[in-house]
Amino acid sequence: MRLIALTDNQLRAGHGLKWGRVQDDVIPADIAELDFAVAAPIRAALSAAVDRSDLGYPDYTSGTPTQLADLFADRTRRLSGWRPDPRAVEVCAQITQALCCVILAFTRTGDEVLVHSPTYPPFVEAIRSLGRCPLLLPVGNIGDDDLAEAWAAVERVPRLRLIVLCQPHNPTGHVFDLFTLEALAGLAARHDAVVFADEIHSEIVYAGTECHSIASVRTAAERTIVFTSAAKSFNIAGLRCAVGHFGSRELHARFRRLPWHLRSGASALGLAATIAAWESCDSWLDQLRAQLSANRARLMDSMSNFRHVQFTPPAATYLAWIDLRATRVGSDAHGLLLNATKISLQPGSVFGSSLEGFVRLNFGTSEARLELMLERFGRAIETCDGKGRKK
Ligand SMILES: Cc1ncc(COP(=O)(O)O)c(C=O)c1O
Known part of the structure; x- marks a missing residue:
């Protein structure tokens, strides 16, 4: 089972959000999707379901969801050491949907919902559109002065x-340390607040960092709902399947009181693909991690060339959060870079109103395409910022 980088032609032939909407001369590095072929066991599981015409309503009460709950519990125990109870697991279509449900089930209009800034945009949108107030806490650890x-x-x-809590964090790639998780647990306890942990990026963590789940913090466990999925690490976001765990029976029961059609909806193919990903794709994932780790090192090296570019390498994820505020690319970093470089980066402004000078670059791509992007990026920074080169 090999990690296969997709060619430009293969990627441009698709209709997805990342490659489907850019001009032919633009390389998209914005949307959090990988430029690699989906792992063979996942493709085989999907083909087999299609060949059987097994595309009816999934049976949510037994069979596949139960198998998925067991797999999730085993995998979590292996990866991060805490022990989910398979009976406390729910399957939804999407993590953002689960967050909307949690907001409805556990908060009232006007309540405050803490999120870290910068923020994955659909979180704030969900909080605001449901009439709750986002309360922004800058990303960082409790010890940061x-x-x-x-x-x-x-x-x-x-x-x-x-x-x-988004652990690891998108867009910065920050991993909150255990002291910070304990501090958040304390905050939640003092306010009698529920914790919703989105751990969708937890399978891509670089050497030297330990990524803990807040569900493993004793004082938070009973008030914590963890959601994850195979969407980001295995590149199957369009298939719609997310898995969640409820820290207490009461939390679970309150969630289940929401209408079933609001809180369910994982697709038959999403369930099949997630099972294949978690059961049979560990060696593919190891290869992906190795490739991303090399890409991250290359990115660090390249960014260190520019005196005015601030870059803290991500501890996790395949997303790089780059601070261009001190360069002349300045406040319209995204627009200027798109024109000058023909790379589509995610503008910082979508992650928060004062973040115009930042961009997010997705380095989940082949070595060759990353090299091309870095060459174009470097040329654009040099053109705008002439004397800004360090070396
Ligand atoms: C932190 C985070 N959560 C959730 C999602 C999306 O997941 P879903 O489609 O299941 O809502 C993403 C997608 O990039 C993400 O980065």
């Missing part, structure tokens, strides 16, 4: 009912 005031401020809010 410049965050002391922000932590003190969130402690004082009157109606904090839900803490949304």
Whole structure:
């Protein structure tokens, strides 16, 4: 089972959000999808389901979801050491859908919902459109000096009912340390708030970092709902399948009181693909990790050439959060770079209103395409920023 990089022609022939909508001379590095072929066992499982015409309603009460719950519990135990109870597992179509459900089930209009800034945009959209108030806490660990005031401020809010934690964090690739998870657990306990942990990126963590789940923090476990999926690591986001775990029977029961059609909807193919991913694709995932690790090292090397570019390598994920505020590319980093480089990067402004000078670059691609992107990126920064080169 090999990791296969897709060619430009293969990628451009698709209709997805990443490659389907850019001009032929643009390389998209914005949407969080991989430029690699889906692992062979997943493709085989999908083909087999299609060949059997097995595309009816999935049986959500037994069979596949139960198998998926067991697999999720085993995998979590292996990867991060905590022990989910398979009976406390729910299967939804999407993590963002699960968050909407959790907001509806556990908060009221006007309540505050803590999220980290920068924020994965659908989180804030979900919180605002459901009439709750996003409360932004800058990303970082509890010991960071410049965050002391922000932590003190969130402690004082009157109606904090839900803490949304993205661990590892998108877009920064930050992994919150155990002290920070304990501090968040304490905050949740003092406010009697529920914790929703999105761990979709937890399978891509680089050497030297330990990524803990907040569900493994004793004081948070009973108030924590963890959701994850195979969508990002195995590149199957269009198939719609997410798996969640509820830390207590009460949390689970309250979630289940929501209408079934609101909180379900995983597709037959999504279930089949997720099972294949978690059961049979570990060696493919190891190859992906090795490729991403090499790409990350190449990116670090390249970014270190530019005096005005600030770049903290991500501890996890295949997303690089790059600070261009000190360069002349400046506030319209995305527009200028798209024109100058023909690389489509995700503008920082979508992750928060004061983040125009940042861009997010997806390096989940082949070595050759990354090289081309870095060459174009370097040329654009040099053109705008002439004397900014370090070496
Ligand atoms: C942190 C995070 N959560 C959730 C998602 C999307 O997951 P879903 O489609 O299951 O809502 C993404 C997609 O990039 C993501 O980065």
